[in-house]
Structures are given as structure tokens and as C-alpha cells.
Amino acid sequence: MRSIQQLLSEVAYLQRSCEYLVDALQHIETAGTHLQELDPMQEAMVESATTEAVGAIKGHLDIATRFAEEWQTRLQHI
Known part of the structure; x- marks a missing residue:
């Protein structure tokens, strides 16, 4: 238990x-x-922050999903 x-x-x-x-x-x-109208510098800052964050988050979510699916599979075989 x-x-x-x-x-x-x-x-x-x-x-x-x-x-x-x-x-x-x-x-x-x-x-x-x-967000209101952005100047070109602000646009670039938003794009950069978005690209960096999304790339990292997606990668971690993909890995976490694979681990969860593997965990589920292991439990189903017990």
C-alpha cells in the first residue's frame, strides 16, 4: 500500500x-x-522571448508526456 x-x-x-x-x-x-502598438524593438523583444520560452516549454512538455506514457505502460504491465 x-x-x-x-x-x-x-x-x-x-x-x-x-x-x-x-x-x-x-x-x-x-x-x-x-499589449498595445509595439515599436520594432519591442516587437523583436516579444518575438525573442516567445521563441525562447516556447521552445523550452514545448521540449519539456514533450519529454514529460513521454515519461508519463512510459510510466502508464509500466503500471499496466504489473
């Missing part, structure tokens, strides 16, 4: 982490919709 309790605890932690991510993304979306 200890292993099941640990599994459920870890899943709850990861779900909360995902909720925090969704919350952060919603704040970013709100900030983006409130």
Missing part, C-alpha cells in the same frame, strides 16, 4: 504543477492581449 500512496501523492503533485503551468500561461495570454 505504501507504493500506491506514493504513486497517488506524486500524481497529485504533478497535476498541481500542471495547474500552475496553465495558470501561468493564462496570465501570459492576458498580458499578450493587453
Whole structure:
């Protein structure tokens, strides 16, 4: 039973982490919709920040998804 309790605890932690991510993304979306006309320098700054952040986040999400799928597969074979 200890292993099941640990599994459920870890899943709850990861779900909360995902909720925090969704919350952060919603704040970013709100900030983006409130941006006014940008000068070329600001445009470049937004593009750079977006490219860097999205690349890192997508990479981590892809890896996390693969790990979760592997975990699910391992549990199904027990």
C-alpha cells in the first residue's frame, strides 16, 4: 500500500504543477492581449522571448508526456 500512496501523492503533485503551468500561461495570454502598438524593438523583444520560452516549454512538455506514457505502460504491465 505504501507504493500506491506514493504513486497517488506524486500524481497529485504533478497535476498541481500542471495547474500552475496553465495558470501561468493564462496570465501570459492576458498580458499578450493587453499589449498595445509595439515599436520594432519591442516587437523583436516579444518575438525573442516567445521563441525562447516556447521552445523550452514545448521540449519539456514533450519529454514529460513521454515519461508519463512510459510510466502508464509500466503500471499496466504489473
